[in-house]
Amino acid sequence: MKGKFSKFDIVVILAVIAVIAVGGYYYFGKESKSLSHANTEIEFDVAALNLSLQEAQSFKEQEGGSVIFGKTNMGVGKIKSVKIEPYSILAKDIINGERRWVDHPENYQAIVTIEKKVLETDDVFIGDKEEIRIGELTPIKGKGFGCSSCYVTDLRVLEN
């Protein structure tokens, strides 16, 4: 009869679900998401390098405002502070055989400190589905400023 599942159809459906479940487990299911702290408050620094003065000022003007961070456009945090300093370049001193950090003659770097309540597991800090960790490429953007090749340079858990 049309519109009804036969036993065979049910067996087929169960088999399809089993295959997808097994495949999904082996492909995606290895990362533990065990919960340790549901609401951990963190702050993390994102470095925007090699900025012109105007670009650096655009970052500075946004202190206290909100920022979208990460690759998914879903992470939203609050800018706690923006530190503007001369852009550091790793220079070669071939006379004395040294490498040292020197200031760029014109350009600046902005260290943007972002506050965020995140989900902390044994493996990761997640803010609005965006993983946050030191060394991770983390684009940021907000009202009149942005940086597509920024990296997280530090991460601190705030005491409650």
Added chain:
Amino acid sequence: MSNKKPFGKFNVIDLAVVIAILIIAAGVYVRFFGSPTKTVVQSTDFFYTFEVKSIRESNLIGLEKSINGKIYLNEKITSDMGTLLKVESKPAVDLLETADGKQVLVNIPERFDAVLTIKLNGRINESGFFTPTLKHISAGIEYNIKSKWSAVFGKVLRVRQEDAA
């Protein structure tokens, strides 16, 4: 006389679905249980060292905080890369050619090189060492990896079945 089949009517669509399931099942088997060669694959512990170069102190501290935590491949589709056992670090160095033409190793201020020792329950056969999702773990192969606190890029230095530490 009743002409019933055990599972009702068996039409062309059912047949197509059965074939599709068999193909998917075969694909899953080959992907996850088949090895690159036709030898028997055993799931076992092994150890590898992973070198990262010229990282910030904060990133090094993040790695040290991640000791005994899990390491994952840091790509769109992630996978288990083992458990971080040890982090050995030293000031980062770089090769510099001086004005008199000599090649000298010099320190990079505020940066560190580190060697991570990682334990992985993976697969071993005569072709090599593999992660559970068959990423090849061999000296010289480069990966982006991540721990809870840090993300780093580096390369595998050495693989052993016994823990050298």
